[in-house]
Amino acid sequence: MYREKINELYEWNKKKRKFPLLIKGARRVGKTFLVKEFLKNISENTVYINFGQDGIGYLDNDLEKKVENIGQLINLLSNKNNDHNIIVVLDNIENLENVKEIKEILENKNLSVILVTSRILEGELDFKVQVMNIFPLNYQEFLYAIDEKELADYLEKLDFESIDRESKKYINNLKKYIYIGGMPEVVENFARSKDYRLVRENQKNIIKVFIEDMEKQGTVLGDQLKTVWLNSIEQIQKENKEFDFRNIKIGTRLVEYEPIVEILKERGYVYKVNKALRPGIPMNAFQDILNFKLFPLDLGLISCLMNLDLSIILQGNEIFKIGNKVFEKQFVIQELSNTIGTQIYYWKENNAKYEIDFLVQFQAKVIPIKINLWDNKIDSSIRWFHRKFSNYSSVNITFERYKWQGWYTDIPVYMIGKIKNLIVNNK
Numbered sequence: 001m002y003r004e005k006i007n008e009l010y011e012w013n014k015k016k017r018k019f020p021l022l023i024k025g026a027r028r029v030g031k032t033f034l035v036k037e038f039l040k041n042i043s044e045n046t047v048y049i050n051f052g053q054d055g056i057g058y059l060d061n062d063l064e065k066k067v068e069n070i071g072q073l074i075n076l077l078s079n080k081n082n083d084h085n086i087i088v089v090l091d092n093i094e095n096l097e098n099v100k101e102i103k104e105i106l107e108n109k110n111l112s113v114i115l116v117t118s119r120i121l122e123g124e125l126d127f128k129v130q131v132m133n134i135f136p137l138n139y140q141e142f143l144y145a146i147d148e149k150e151l152a153d154y155l156e157k158l159d160f161e162s163i164d165r166e167s168k169k170y171i172n173n174l175k176k177y178i179y180i181g182g183m184p185e186v187v188e189n190f191a192r193s194k195d196y197r198l199v200r201e202n203q204k205n206i207i208k209v210f211i212e213d214m215e216k217q218g219t220v221l222g223d224q225l226k227t228v229w230l231n232s233i234e235q236i237q238k239e240n241k242e243f244d245f246r247n248i249k250i251g252t253r254l255v256e257y258e259p260i261v262e263i264l265k266e267r268g269y270v271y272k273v274n275k276a277l278r279p280g281i282p283m284n285a286f287q288d289i290l291n292f293k294l295f296p297l298d299l300g301l302i303s304c305l306m307n308l309d310l311s312i313i314l315q316g317n318e319i320f321k322i323g324n325k326v327f328e329k330q331f332v333i334q335e336l337s338n339t340i341g342t343q344i345y346y347w348k349e350n351n352a353k354y355e356i357d358f359l360v361q362f363q364a365k366v367i368p369i370k371i372n373l374w375d376n377k378i379d380s381s382i383r384w385f386h387r388k389f390s391n392y393s394s395v396n397i398t399f400e401r402y403k404w405q406g407w408y409t410d411i412p413v414y415m416i417g418k419i420k421n422l423i424v425n426n427k
Helices: 006-014 031-040 070-078 099-107 139-145 149-157 160-165 167-180 184-193 196-215 219-235 254-266 299-305 310-314 326-339 380-388 413-424
Strands: 021-024 046-052 055-060 063-067 086-091 111-117 130-133 270-276 287-296 344-348 355-362 365-371 394-398 408-412
Touching (some): 006 130, 031 111, 099 111, 139 149, 167 184, 167 299, 184 196, 196 219, 219 299, 270 326, 287 326, 326 365, 355 413
Parallel strands (some): 021 111, 394 408
Antiparallel strands (some): 270 287
16 A cells, blocks of 8 residues: 655655654554555665564564563664664554653664654653654545556646546545545555445444543543544534534633643644634744644544445535535645645634635745635635735635636645645646
8 A cells, every 4th residue: 555654764764864753643544554664665674673562572584573571672672783774663662651761772873763653742752853643545545545546646747637637536536535534444445345334344443443542541531532532523513613622511611621632633633723813934923822623533434423324425526515514624634734744724814704724834835725616716715815914825625627826726626635746846
């Protein structure tokens, strides 16, 4: 299964001086698969170590071994010091009682270390690391996985003529993607079986794994994590509303649940979209810390929890109108998170009449993005934003073909994952 993030691993490996690489993401998003594919495709001497529930598993030259404790592991790695370009992967480090036990490995200059986790945060390591976040498969990766290579290749090459010609196929596959989502095992099983019933079984199993993972944090914290996560799915269906903790419990204040939101965000279970007071560089200097929106991890898991019926895929484009257009917004936030890799914002006028769905900062540009699938005319919110804040070229997400319109650009919804390429190439 092709994952674009593997290219970031290759880039990391080219560096002469490598900081340890911390690969973060929710359970089941394909972190282990990614690093194992990377290890297969490089020539360096490699060691894969898995801190599983039943002990430390050690894979060297494709032979499975066991290590009794961290000290024995450190001795084993020290014996390889005479080798050059040793890459060590430490997987599932969240299972360590004290993650600082691996500090000696991180400090070893003869080792290039990749850390893989669904729970450990950057600050808990007490060591400078480079961070890579892993998300569910994006739309292009999904196309490759379900054997729509030609369509995926057109996107990769930005072959506008072919993309325009195949627009109906892109939309039909996008509807499948909304139902199936981007969790790797769900996509892989569907690609093999074409069985939508199996899709739902797989999704329910992943949701169970997520909830069990949250419950491991103890009764109080586990219940809070579960409640906020499930409530985020309910609240994204409401009309242009920020996340409101009072919907969880009357009288609840932000300060009580803000740490819960941060845990869910850092562990990859939600995307947190902060409100921007205005556009500006850097964007984090203009954020409203009291208002934000939460989006769950994956389209398919949302469609499962909402009991979305398979028949909706066959009913034209009605799927994009469900629940305050929840799926089109979720699709865009997933594509942007996979592509841009920086904090995403939204903007709303004080009277709430005008709203920009997303603001992203890329290089020295702030890009306003509005989803407008159903009206060929430019959205009034984009016009108002352009008058209020000049010199910001907007993106209008539509079903129409890609077209530069001067101060804004129409981008087909299924091409939004290529927004960075379009900006870099000035197309």
